[in-house]
Amino acid sequence: MTNKLQQHTTSTGKLVAKLAVTVVGMFGFGFAMVPLYNVFCEITGLNGKTGGQVEYTATTADIDKERTVTVQFTAMNNADMSWEFHPMQNQIDVHPGELNEVKFFAHNPTATLVIGQAVPSVSPSVGADFLHKTECFCFTQQVLEAGESIEMPVRFFVDKALPTGVHKLTLSYTLFDVTQNFAGAPQLTAK
Amino acid sequence: MATGHDAHHHGPASGITRWFYTTNHKDIGSMYLWFSFAMFLLGGMFALVIRAELFQPGLQFVDPNFFNQMTTMHGLVMVFGAVMPAFVGLANWMVPMMIGAPDMALPRMNNWSFWILPFAFTMLASTLFMDSGAPNFGWTFYAPLSTTFAPDSVTYFIFAVHIMGASSIMGSINIVATIQNLRAPGMTYMKMPLFVWTWLITAYLLIAVMPVLAGVVTMMLFDIHFGTSFFSAAGGGDPVLFQHVFWFFGHPEVYIMILPAFGIVSEIIPTFSRKRLFGYDSMVYATSSIAFLSFIVWAHHMFTTGMPLAGELFFMYATMLIAVPTGVKVFNWITTMFKGSISFETPMLFAIAFVVLFTCGGFTGLMLAIAPADFQYHDTYFVVAHFHYVLVPGAIFSIMAAAYYWLPKWTGNMYDENLGKLHFWLSFVGINVLFFPQHFLGLAGMPRRIPDYALQFADFNMVSSVGAFIFGFSQLLFLFIVVKTVMGGKKATAEVWEGAEGLEWTVPSPAPYHTFSTPPAIK
Numbered sequence: 001m002t003n004k005l006q007q008h009t010t011s012t013g014k015l016v017a018k019l020a021v022t023v024v025g026m027f028g029f030g031f032a033m034v035p036l037y038n039v040f041c042e043i044t045g046l047n048g049k050t051g052g053q054v055e056y057t058a059t060t061a062d063i064d065k066e067r068t069v070t071v072q073f074t075a076m077n078n079a080d081m082s083w084e085f086h087p088m089q090n091q092i093d094v095h096p097g098e099l100n101e102v103k104f105f106a107h108n109p110t111a112t113l114v115i116g117q118a119v120p121s122v123s124p125s126v127g128a129d130f131l132h133k134t135e136c137f138c139f140t141q142q143v144l145e146a147g148e149s150i151e152m153p154v155r156f157f158v159d160k161a162l163p164t165g166v167h168k169l170t171l172s173y174t175l176f177d178v179t180q181n182f183a184g185a186p187q188l189t190a191k
Numbered sequence: 192m193a194t195g196h197d198a199h200h201h202g203p204a205s206g207i208t209r210w211f212y213t214t215n216h217k218d219i220g221s222m223y224l225w226f227s228f229a230m231f232l233l234g235g236m237f238a239l240v241i242r243a244e245l246f247q248p249g250l251q252f253v254d255p256n257f258f259n260q261m262t263t264m265h266g267l268v269m270v271f272g273a274v275m276p277a278f279v280g281l282a283n284w285m286v287p288m289m290i291g292a293p294d295m296a297l298p299r300m301n302n303w304s305f306w307i308l309p310f311a312f313t314m315l316a317s318t319l320f321m322d323s324g325a326p327n328f329g330w331t332f333y334a335p336l337s338t339t340f341a342p343d344s345v346t347y348f349i350f351a352v353h354i355m356g357a358s359s360i361m362g363s364i365n366i367v368a369t370i371q372n373l374r375a376p377g378m379t380y381m382k383m384p385l386f387v388w389t390w391l392i393t394a395y396l397l398i399a400v401m402p403v404l405a406g407v408v409t410m411m412l413f414d415i416h417f418g419t420s421f422f423s424a425a426g427g428g429d430p431v432l433f434q435h436v437f438w439f440f441g442h443p444e445v446y447i448m449i450l451p452a453f454g455i456v457s458e459i460i461p462t463f464s465r466k467r468l469f470g471y472d473s474m475v476y477a478t479s480s481i482a483f484l485s486f487i488v489w490a491h492h493m494f495t496t497g498m499p500l501a502g503e504l505f506f507m508y509a510t511m512l513i514a515v516p517t518g519v520k521v522f523n524w525i526t527t528m529f530k531g532s533i534s535f536e537t538p539m540l541f542a543i544a545f546v547v548l549f550t551c552g553g554f555t556g557l558m559l560a561i562a563p564a565d566f567q568y569h570d571t572y573f574v575v576a577h578f579h580y581v582l583v584p585g586a587i588f589s590i591m592a593a594a595y596y597w598l599p600k601w602t603g604n605m606y607d608e609n610l611g612k613l614h615f616w617l618s619f620v621g622i623n624v625l626f627f628p629q630h631f632l633g634l635a636g637m638p639r640r641i642p643d644y645a646l647q648f649a650d651f652n653m654v655s656s657v658g659a660f661i662f663g664f665s666q667l668l669f670l671f672i673v674v675k676t677v678m679g680g681k682k683a684t685a686e687v688w689e690g691a692e693g694l695e696w697t698v699p700s701p702a703p704y705h706t707f708s709t710p711p712a713i714k
Binding site for chain 1: 296
């Protein structure tokens with residue numbers, strides 16, 4: 001009887017240990033979903049997530065003159081963002097492979113320094129993977145002194161592999177006020 | 192309790208400390224059940240505030256922000272405070288008695304997993320009295336509403352969820368250890384009562400997803416206080432990610448709230464049909480399939496977030512697949528009743544209502560699973576009607592059925608059958624008057640979580656509110672019946688019900704403080 005009870009306690013101990021490891025593992029899995037999700041979105045272009053900075057090289061520079069794609073630009077402020085923010089051109093027609101530049105305008109009408117962060121999104125999402133930015137103000141934060149204005153360039157090209165059904169791409173930027181996140185950072189310098 | 196039988200065992204300790212220090216599964220089970228009933232009344236009060244406000248269009252009683260606090264607190268209290276602890280309480284009481292075990296495998300942890308719960312809910316409820324008000328972002332607490340735009344009390348909410356999660360995880364580890372290690376000799380897995388089976392699977396679901404919930408609220412905590420950007424697009428995060436992580440927890444969670452109900456109904460229907468359960472094996476396999484499928488359907492809550500077509504189709508078909516094992520169960524229950532000599536005592540009435548109304552809720556679920564149609568139904572009262580049909584006449588009715596079914600075993604007294612039937616009919620009529628019109632409201636386009644609505648929704652809302660008050664106040668009758676039964680009544684026999692089978696009916700009523708100190712022989 002005692003022996004049996006002993007066995008019993010050990011096997012319960014082992015089982016509980018295994019279950020506890022599972023609990024810790026699943027807690028970790030919750031956090032692992034963050035990078036997994038980002039990788040998944042980057043591969044599939046879900047959520048209109050665009051990739052980071054892309055080099056414009058000779059191989060990508062072969063221009064497809066046959067095809068014209070309209071690229072539209074929109075800009076909006078997130079809640080509490082006080083800047084005036086809009087594209088300086090609403091849309092342009094481009095050939096896939098061609099390097100283009102457009103400018104966005106931002107003005108800080110407030111009496112204080114504000115740091116902005118633009119987050120891009122491309123729709124339709126099937127096209128998100130085919131709009132490559134070689135330079136973008138969204139890669140860094142924008143720091144505007146009180147009353148300051150800025151023209152911000154975006155250089156991009158449309159990939160020749162863009163699915164044939166897509167004739168129009170919309171590149172939208174949402175501008176967030178991230179001053180709080182950088183509060184107390186020493187000597188902010190405008191780029 | 193100092194009878195000759197108990198003289199050489201020790202009975203319950205006397206005084207209030209009995210409840211603080213107890214490691215007895217029956218004591219802890221009772222505490223869970225009373226606690227969940229208290230939370231049921233609290234969450235019900237919140238619901239009645241909501242329904243009172245919605246009785247007529249316009250703002251009558253509460254301001255919109257407080258209304259949002261009510262919908263949030265109602266959901267949280269009902270899910271984590273009423274339904275889940277009630278099932279854990281039933282598991283505590285019945286699982287050891289059903290498998291011939293002397294107690295739970297980890298009695299001290301059992302005490303702890305109960306006693307942290309009141310603290311969690313005190314903390315959550317205390318937010319109602321704070322300057323910032325209670326959480327007001329809905330029970331699904333979508334970011335950034337629950338992070339960037341949350342009231343200060345959100346931190347209390349986060350820690351309350353952590354504690355509830357810890358309680359659930361400890362409770363489930365205990366249940367798994369009990370079921371896997373403490374079965375009486377001869378009680379093989381395929382001889383276990385279905386309530387035990389469904390709880391074993393539920394416990395595994397809890398162990399798998401409660402840590403994910405803990406993870407997601409921890410991410411919120413970091414976003415709010417430590418400057419991370421898990422869910423903030425400004426910092427490179429993604430609000431849609433929140434929904435993925437949340438529903439990865441949230442969808443198995445809805446099965447956590449219904450699988451034990453399946454188990455209860457599978458105990459009650461055979462008893463009152465005086466037949467063996469039809470298709471025991473298929474019930475076990477169906478439960479396992481539902482548990483597995485619950486992990487791969489989460490994004491059907493997110494059809495309108497801009498998923499690609501392939502994703503919409505995958506989650507649509509996977510969701511519809513769940514109807515197959517669920518259908519197996521419903522047909523098994525019906526076949527069990529077929530040609531049985533059925534009697535309609537209160538537990539059976541609740542169980543039959545469960546089968547009928549849960550099936551209604553299942554059908555509306557199937558409608559919501561159709562991705563293109565969901566764009567119309569999403570975030571309308573149709574969704575509200577759907578999940579209340581599976582949770583109230585589903586989970587809650589099964590808990591009430593279980594309470595009536597096992598109450599004579601717990602107290603040694605029979606409840607008042609006439610009052611029980613009255614309670615059933617009031618609840619049954621109340622619930623349908625309450626939730627059925629909400630289907631029409633949703634199909635007509637009334638959004639959920641709004642304190643005021645367009646005039647064309649007025650009549651159905653009024654009907655719904657009347658049903659809410661009928662259902663809400665008839666639960667006080669339930670409280671009265673239970674208290675009356677605890678105080679006294681006709682003595683129950685050991686078997687209690689004529690057609691009942693299972694180890695719990697072999698011990699006297701009320702069940703002695705210690706049962707199966709020596710394992711019973713299993714035929």
